[in-house]
Amino acid sequence: MAELFRRIDEAPSKEDRADAEARTVETILRIWSHRTALPRGYxxxxxxxxxxxxxxxxxxxxxxxxxxxxxxxxxxxxxxxxxxxxxxxxxxxxxxxxxxxxxxxxxxxxxxxxxxxxxxxxxxxxxxxxxxxxxxxxxxxxxxxxxxxxxxxxxxxxxxxxxxxxx
Known part of the structure; x- marks a missing residue:
């Protein structure tokens, strides 16, 4: 997750930043979709x-x-x-x-x-x-x-x- 956020912060252009943000959101949502498997996370x-x-x-x-x-x-x-x-x-x-x-x-x-x-x-x-x-x-x-x-x-x-x- 830290790497994904670093890519957003260090993106050289608006387009790269938007792409990094989209990938980060998608990754967070994929993790969230598995929340029922977490013992205390849901x-x-x-x-x-x-x-x-x-x-x-x-x-x-x-x-x-x-x-x-x-x-x-x-x-x-x-x-x-x-x-x-x-x-x-x-x-x-x-x-x-x-x-x-x-x-x-x-x-x-x-x-x-x-x-x-x-x-x-x-x-x-x-x-x-x-x-x-x-x-x-x-x-x-x-x-x-x-x-x-x-x-x-x-x-x-x-x-x-x-x-x-x-x-």
């Missing part, structure tokens, strides 16, 4: 933990789905509360993420298939937060979605409180 457990959190937050994991046919206002409000709070949690996490690289970015070709799918999913952040049936437009700003979800959450909490108090 944290696959962190990726798995992140995927588990996102999986746990899926609306399909709503425990109040069991009571969806009860007709009880309390159950309906609890179901909405779980769903809205999960979506708000996802929105707040998505807001903190950096912009994902475009599919033609050189590093994407060196990611494993799971990582490439994650990057592709992150390009349409609004779809991670809301289903299209909720009226979300393509690439709606996650902050705007979070604000709407916060409003929905507050309304649902008021409804749930009222239902609890009426029992």
């Amino acid at each position: 944290p696959p457990a962190l990726r798995e933990d992140a995927l588990k959190v996102l999986s746990d937050l899926r609306p399909s994991n709503n425990p109040f789905d069991l009571f969806r046919r009860s007709g009880n206002v309390w159950d309906a409000a609890a179901k909405r509360l779980f769903d809205t709070l999960n979506r708000l949690t996802i929105a707040l996490l998505v807001i903190r993420l950096p912009d994902p690289p475009n599919e033609d970015h050189p590093v994407v070709a060196h990611l494993d298939p799971d990582e490439q799918r994650i990057i592709a999913a992150l390009r349409d952040r609004s779809a991670l937060i809301r289903p299209r049936s909720d009226g979300a437009s393509d690439n709606e700003d996650p902050r705007d979605i979070a604000i709407g979800l916060t409003d929905d959450l507050m309304e649902t909490i008021v409804q749930l409180k009222s239902a609890l108090e009426s029992r």
Whole structure:
């Protein structure tokens, strides 16, 4: 690696420097593509933990789905509360993420298939937060979605409180 960087620094012309930089980038990316073989150089457990959190937050994991046919206002409000709070949690996490690289970015070709799918999913952040049936437009700003979800959450909490108090 040091030799590659030395060639960049000592390149006699702009063309030679650009060629040396391209070779250095390609070498770094080839090394990176083998990162899973490194005992401490790659944290696959962190990726798995992140995927588990996102999986746990899926609306399909709503425990109040069991009571969806009860007709009880309390159950309906609890179901909405779980769903809205999960979506708000996802929105707040998505807001903190950096912009994902475009599919033609050189590093994407060196990611494993799971990582490439994650990057592709992150390009349409609004779809991670809301289903299209909720009226979300393509690439709606996650902050705007979070604000709407916060409003929905507050309304649902008021409804749930009222239902609890009426029992």
